[in-house]
Ligand SMILES: Cc1cc2nc3c(=O)[nH]c(=O)nc-3n(C[C@H](O)[C@H](O)[C@H](O)COP(=O)(O)OP(=O)(O)OC[C@H]3O[C@@H](n4cnc5c(N)ncnc54)[C@H](O)[C@@H]3O)c2cc1C
């Protein structure tokens with residue numbers, strides 16, 4: 001029977017991360033046996049309701065390890081070599097991307113990242129992942145073990161199931177050599193809801209023409225209790241901080257409504273927002289790719305469209 | 319003392335290829351090169367070249383080697399880092415090397431680095447824009463047993479170590495890493511410089527150093543893939559946009575808000 005190890009991640013609020021809850025759904029679909037979850041990091045709330053058969057705790061991730069994950073990789077590699085799972089599943093995140101890749105090369109096994117689908121047919125793991133910025137999909141087979149995968153945010157829904165797994169601690173004797181040291185962390189101040197959690201996101205792109213219009217976007221976001229996003233072009237131009245970037249190499253969002261203003265809809269941008277319930281586009285070019293992705297759209301100059309849109313939203317909300 | 323830097327650079331299809339020209343040959347599971355759109359050096363790898371050049375600008379005595387594994391290299395594209403100011407271009411050019419997976423690519427890169435090294439810094443891009451993985455530099459660090467810092471947006475030499483800024487979702491970390499280390503560079507570092515005329519002239523005179531698999535002691539048998547590609551295709555999109563048209567653009571904005579309310583979206 002296929003054995004699956006889920007690497008659970010604790011988010012910055014101390015809870016099991018959303019991508020982990022999504023990964024539980026995927027992991028449970030890979031085997032009829034109970035799965036084991038290794039919990040990396042310190043949770044502030046009990047994690048014992050996770051719908052898995054067993055939880056193994058390691059306490060590897062301290063502040064000095066975040067972003068480097070030397071010790072986390074060492075501990076998870078030790079667990080993998082002692083329990084020999086067939087499949088190791090991570091949610092895709094900074095943590096999953098780094099530890100997954102390092103683990104795969106350390107154990108000389110296969111690594112598939114950012115998968116949107118995973119299945120298991122008699123020991124052959126099949127995965128689908130977007131490639132070429134999302135312009136194409138690739139299906140791969142992995143027949144060596146362990147198969148190590150990360151899953152794209154939003155690819156699976158948390159199934160809402162809970163369990164009552166046994167909990168045991170795992171301590172590897174190996175200390176990673178800490179040659180890299182994290183000396184400080186500088187975080188952007190954020191007001192309002194987190195971009196990743198927002199039900200409403202309004203994003204601006206190169207078509208905004210400069211930094212000032214982002215304040216109008218912020219007004220709209222505020223009126224709808226949402227958050228402001230941006231395309232990479234707008235971030236690279238320095239109009240807004242990169243922490244607002246949505247896309248393949250930015251954040252993944254799946255709000256109820258995603259409004260793209262002056263954004264052409266490049267596949268790499270859409271990779272971060274295509275699981276939104278409704279995409280709304282305001283763009284002056286009717287041939288722009290964004291209209292192939294959007295559910296509602298206005299062809300026009302945002303400078304003329306946006307003020308009346310904002311005013312009407314405010315009236316509706318009043 | 320000269321700081322030896324190797325920048326890992328991959329030739330990829332131009333990611334700005336218009337979607338209408340992006341086509342796949344499903345019988346060979348490969349991208350059909352778009353007419354008149356030449357390949358480019360992967361964007362993040364040019365950010366890595368820029369990072370190395372900024373170390374030189376800041377006064378360090380650096381030698382910059384650009385290393386690429388592939389086949390069917392287009393010299394105009396691959397010489398861009400030289401035109402920007404890099405010193406050497408080393409190409410491992412052999413049949414099938416453009417189709418390697420990450421584990422095989424790491425084997426080839428490690429073999430060249432062992433032969434041509436030692437290097438003080440190995441810089442890679444954040445990810446290659448063809449397979450969008452971000453595995454190779456991380457794997458190379460594991461295989462060579464070197465310290466690794468990914469997603470670097472700023473780097474400064476500081477004697478025997480490097481001071482780095484590493485991008486995280488809501489800001490950055492300050493990190494000190496020893497030399498030698500492997501770093502991956504992200505676009506937050508800033509735009510790669512444009513080659514000037516003098517750079518272009520110099521690059522045109524430089525000859526790439528070309529290696530075959532045999533030259534680095536490998537055969538194609540060493541390069542079996544870990545991931546087997548079964549199918550590559552362009553997904554169909556069946557979304558249908560509803561365009562909102564008012565009397566003028568302002569009216570369209572108003573009608574859009576009303577329509578979203580009607581759908582209970584706002
Ligand atoms: C490996 C890789 C990773 C990437 N990752 C990301 C990512 O994570 N996120 C991301 O966003 N991009 C990413 N990109 C970049 C992506 O390919 C595009 O270049 C980028 O998204 C374009 O941004 P844009 O739509 O703002 O700009 P453009 O493509 O320049 O589009 C601007 C749009 O504004 C419209 N416009 C202009 N003026 C007006 C006006 N007055 N009113 C209304 N509309 C107007 C134009 O019609 C046009 O459609 C990545 C690229 C690569 C190669």
Ligand SMILES: Nc1ncnc2c1ncn2[C@@H]1O[C@H](COP(=O)(O)O)[C@@H](O)[C@H]1O
Pocket residue numbers: 325326327328329360362363385386387388420423441442443444445446447449450451452453454455
């Ligand atoms: N064939 C290659 N030749 C040289 N460098 C490469 C090659 N493939 C990947 N790299 C380097 O590894 C980084 C990550 O690539 P990837 O893991 O394929 O996304 C790239 O940005 C390059 O710096």
